[in-house]
Amino acid sequence: MYTIGIDVGGTNTDGALLFGHDILAVVKVPTDHEDLVGSTRAALEQLLKSCPAGAEIELQLSTTLTTNTIVEGKGTPTAAVVIPGPGLNLDQCGLDLPFHVLSGYVDHRGRVIADIKADQAVDAALEAKRQGAEALAIVGKFSQRNPRLETAAAQAIRGAGLEFSYITLGHEIAARLGFPRRVVTAYLNSQVAAAQERFIRAVQELEEFRTIRILKADGGTMTLAQSRQRPIETILSGPAASVMAALALTRYTEHNVAVVDIGGTTTDLAVVVGGLPVYERDGAVIAGYPTAVPAVYSRSIGLGGDSEVHLTVEEGRASFTLGPKRAGKPACLGGAHVTPTDAISALRLAEVGNREQAVAALQAFASPHGLSWQEAAQGIVDAFVHQLCQAIHAVYDELEGRPVYTLAEFLEKPELMPQVIACLGTPAPAIMPAVGEKLGLPVEILPCSASANAIGSAAARPTTGITLHADTALGQMSIPEMGLFKEIERPALFDQRRARREALERLVEYARQSGLDEVPELDIVAEEAFNIVRGFRTVGRIFHIGAQIRPGARRIRVKEGT
Amino acid sequence: MAGVGLIFFPAFDWCITPDHPEREERLLYTRDQIQEEGILDLPQFREYRPRMAAEKEIQRAHVFVPSLRAHITESHLIAAGGAIAAADLVMGGKEERACALVRPPGHHAMRVVHGQRGFCLVNNEAVMVEHIRQKLGPEARIAIVDTDVHHGDGTQDIYYNDPNVLHISLHQDGRTLYPGTGFLSERGGPGAYGLTVNIPLPPGTGDEGILAVMESLVLPILKDFQPDLVINGAGQDNHFTDPLANMQVTAQGYARLTELLKPDIVVLEGGYAVEGALPYVNLGILLALAGLDYSHVIEPDLTRYNLRQNQAVTETIAYLIDSVGEQWAQRREADLEGIFGSGDFFQRNRMIYYDTAGITESQRSCIRLCSTCAGWERIETRSDRFREMTCAVLLPWNCCSKCRSEAEAEYEEAAFSRRFRKVALHDPQKDHFTELRK
Structure with a gap:
């Protein structure tokens, strides 16, 4: 089976063609904001060249469509x-x-x-x-x-x-x-429903695919039909795709992993615990709107290869701070600003652009402050490492501080702290070894950084979950995701075992409805049970059960020379 | 904008017994309501984790018989640690106010603990107050306003002779409700006379009555006392639907009360109308703490009750306000010799019943009458569960050197005496708590 993953990002549209677990080809084309389907088509056409005619292909798409519609306020009134x-x-x-x-x-x-x-x-x-x-x-x-x-x-x-x-x-x-x-x-x-509907129609006219799936903010996929009903779940699929790429590519499949994706403007941080991604507690936040959309936990900081560089000299000591804004194109790539990328280039930490231009820009920047270009470049790299370490600490502090409501959770706190840092992004090989040294953690530089989001889209698997709430005193049960609200038959006999069984059976049913042929592993992710006591007598019980298909990504191997 | 830190620990897996009022279900609907309202997304609120109190932190407030470990569960340590975490948020300047919605409650737990009383084992507030004082020093003045429907007899006991802690308890008259104490005559020990203020309200008191007490009595007393911190022991069982009491206060009343009191730290106490009251009262209190509009917080049952306060109740409350106000105004003129005698010690003998544990304790306490400090105290205690005698020697926070040497000598003597199986010395000044089991 061939899989094509396409990520229509803000600047570029990335594509990846997979056969089973192997990457066959990757492409990159510029994104046309007025025609996201056109950008998709352009990437597709190139990838299909590496694919035998008549082969069965599944297409997995991640787009900025809904995100942009919301951010730009272009949705239906x-x-x-x-x-x-x-x-x-x-x-x-x-x-x-x-x-x-x-x-x-x-x-x-x-x-x-x-x-x-x-x-x-x-x-x-x-x-x-x-x-x-x-x-x-x-x-x-x-x-x-x-x-x-x-x-x-x-x-x-x-x-x-x-x-x-x-x-x-x-x-x-x-x-x-x-x-x-x-x-x-x-x-x-x-x-965003109307915009999604137009997009779906255009996508359906592209080619014959066995299935077409859309990436969600939680790093899973859904069918086109589902995306018609719940288009909002496709927001922020870009950061989700990068986490999925890390899951697909890392060698540390069972470990706690800090995922660092260094871009030009921002660096995105995500967290994997025991091979599974950590999620936002309440839901994604988009354009300042807090939503209930399940989303992969991701924190974006204003620090990247193109960040602004600020220098202050106090009592003869120079100190650098970077970001949060993007300065513009790095000098080594023909831009007008000194950026972290120039420091990396000048110090030969990586081969980027024209090193002479980087050195010249650094020199012009540093000499008024009485610094050599070497001192400035090292200062910038050190600042990058320092700020990134601080951000990683902040992420883990936040997650460690998440409230829990039972003794069991309080006493048996799962270990979140990372055992390894997996990184994506062009500046990663130059920056991350120092970060790993500072944090005392091994660093894994993931391959195919440039096409990570497309690989993540291709590697994503369907996710789906339900929440069952049963109240035997009222004799009622609900699974809102399935639109299921019903009376409990013989509520007096409805116990925790039955509640659990009901939840898992319904999840299988829901997964089938969601277009899953075979149901993978199921997890009960939340479980609460309470006696309802009135007047010193137990009159019923409340069960609250969250069940989901175990999230995860298809493992992907990168062959030499891809 | 008032920042409010919330420590929420509903202990969904802890109960006294499965059908006890203090059971897993108690804060379930409160959790549901708070989450559904989405208030934690508002910029005014932040939620924090509780922590586990250390044994020493608990011991600052209590003498456990036979030992702390014989009684304590993790839930008690987290409830007390939750209160401490709330205090740290405020003292560290991280939040302007904090609220610890934790269980089990604590205000019936006295200095000496033989077991659970009134669903309480560890006095969360006292543990928190002692933590605060270790940080702020002996001069810190703290006011505790206990708005649980039951008399806060445990907290009263711990601070009965402490001149820097004002304890005000509003509660349903002890002649009609557990624990049967909290009368006007209980006004504090020789070193802190007048700083225990009891306001026993008649059954049937509603919003009108409790708010009148707040405005005309509690607030003027607080203004006079000038505390550095105001702590609210926020029981929610004055509610008109509470199954264990007979009052008529609504969520609106509780919210207004909170708005008037402006407590720095709120610690949940009792409240057992888990469905009809707690979700709404807790929401009202949180909104009031943050200075948000609570006028839309209305219980579904409200219209089914006639909550007009009876005229006789209103008159009794007016009388109470006058009497307690007068007591407060004249506390310094009181004839201490007439009350506590002119000898070296003031002695009290008490029988204390532990309803939850089914224990009866007999206790004799002697407080040294001292003109320089509050005077050291010696407690001899035994119970029908733990028959062997325990002796505790307690130094006051402002202990003078004479009292210190007397108390230390007393402890030495008790330590060698064969009368006692356990002896304890509490020295808050040095944050030193010694226990000796023989």
Whole structure:
């Protein structure tokens, strides 16, 4: 089976062709922002040359489409209709989007305490339309415990003949607790749905592929059909692709790995524990919007090969700081600025561009401060190493400080600290050995850095997960990801074993629906069980189970000379 | 913008017994509500991990019989460590205020601990206060305002004779509720007379009453005392749905109370209406701490109850405000000789019942009447569980040199005496806590 991975990035579109575990070819073409499908096509055409005619090919795509649509504010005009019930005043949530409030609410157990008023829903939708909204998001507090109010509001609006190009219901898009994030996620989902739809149609006209899958922020893939319903999950697939590439290429498959991807403007840091990526606790943040979209944990710092260089001299001591902004093209590559890349070039840490130009630029930069170019270059490299080490420490401090809610988790804290640093990016071989020395860790320079995102896209596997919440006192069970809300049969007999079995069986069913032919390993990733005691008597139990397909990447071998 | 640090440790795998009010489920709905509201995404809030309190940190506040290790569980260490972590956030200037939503609670745990009382084993607040004082020094003035519906008898006991810790407890009248203490006559020991303030509220007290007490009594007392830190022992069982008490306070009332009190550190105490009250009360308190609008925090049950405060209750509260206010104003004029006698020691004999553990302790305490410091204290204690006698000698924070040499001699003597199986010496000035088991 042939696999083509394509990452349509901000500057370049990368492609990689795989046969099984082997890379056959990689390509790079400039990205045309007005025509992402065209960029995809250009990369594809080159890769297909290395592929026998008529071969079965699966295509895995990572694009900046939804990310750009949101960042540039080019999505469909959308409004949110919200059912917040009592609690935090919505005006203080920092919701930076148009919303209309309905009365009615569901409580934390999923009981409807007050119904919505249908005419209020219709009025809200009319008002939204009047203000120019073409798509809607309808989101209630605790709707993942009981979606009835969201569904009723949608019915009322559709029943009144009001047409919207897309309506996202909160419970369909965000199963986790967190109402404001659910509102934002549903809102953005509606906003990007039309753009995704156009993209899907264009992609389907490209070629005959066995399957086409789209990369998600969590580093997994989904089918085109799924991406129609949940386009928001394709945001930030670039950083996810780089983590997937590291997982696919590293020799340390069972270890704790710090993943460092050094680019021109930024360096991205990600964390792998025991061979599995660490995820954001609450969801991805995009363009300042906190969302509930599951995402690979990734921190971007303003430090890269093209970063600005600042020099301060105090009491005869020179100190360098780099970034956070990009200075521009390095002098050695014909630019006008001194950058870390020039320091690397001048010190012969790597062969980049024209070394004479780098030395000249460094000299011009350093001599007014009474420094030699060598001192300046070494100072810049040291600053790079220092800032990167600090950022790595900050990442692990943050993860170590994540709260836990049980004694077991508190006492048996998993070891997160890295055993090795795996790195991507052109400046990595020049910089990372010093970083590894400083942190006391071995450094692995991953091959094929330049095409990492395409390799990551190709290596990604479908991910999918569900959250089962069962309340035997109320006799109700929900799996919002599957739109499943039902009565528990014989709730008195529904115990933890049954809850677990139910979760795993449903996950298999969901995985099949998601287009997975064979179901890989399943993991229970979260499990809670509580007795519900009222008046000193146990009246039921609450089970909360998170189950997922074990995430991971296809292993990829790089042959000599690729 | 007020920054609030939250330490949340619901101990989802710890209970006293599976159907006990202090069980795994207790903070489940609070967690769900806080997460669903998404307040931790607001710039005002940050969540931190608790830490585990060290044995020594616990010992600063307690004498355990027969030993700390015989009683303690990890959950107790984390609850106390959570309170300490909250205090460190504020003292280290990282956050303006902090809130420790931890369990189990602690305010019924007294200086001497033979077992669990009122669901408490370790007094989280006292452990935290002693940690704070080790950092800030002996002159630090600390006010504890206990708004749990039950009298904070453990905290009162620990600070009864401490002139730098003001303990104010608002609670349902002890004649109608556990632990049956907390009357106006309990006003502190000879070295800290008047600094134990009890406000026993009549059953049926609602928002109106508790807020009147806050505004007309608690706040003026605090203003007068000028504490460096205000700590709120935030029990939530004054709520109208609480199954163990008879009050009528709402989430709005608790939030307003918090807004008025402006505590530096909040530590969760009791509160057992786990579904109808805690999610809303905790949310209200957190919003009020951060200076956010809490007017939309309304319990689903609210309309089903008639929560108008009875006129007789209102009158009783008005009388209480006057009486306690007058006591406070005149605390310095009190006839200490008349109350504590004119001898060398003030002696108290007490029987203390441990409801959770089913233990009865008999205790004799002698406080040295000293004109220079609060006076050292000697406690002899035994219980029907641990029959052998324990003797604890406690130095006050402001111990004078005369009291120090007397107390040290007393400890030496007790250490050699065959009457005692265990002797303990507590010296907060030197942060030195000695225990000897024979």
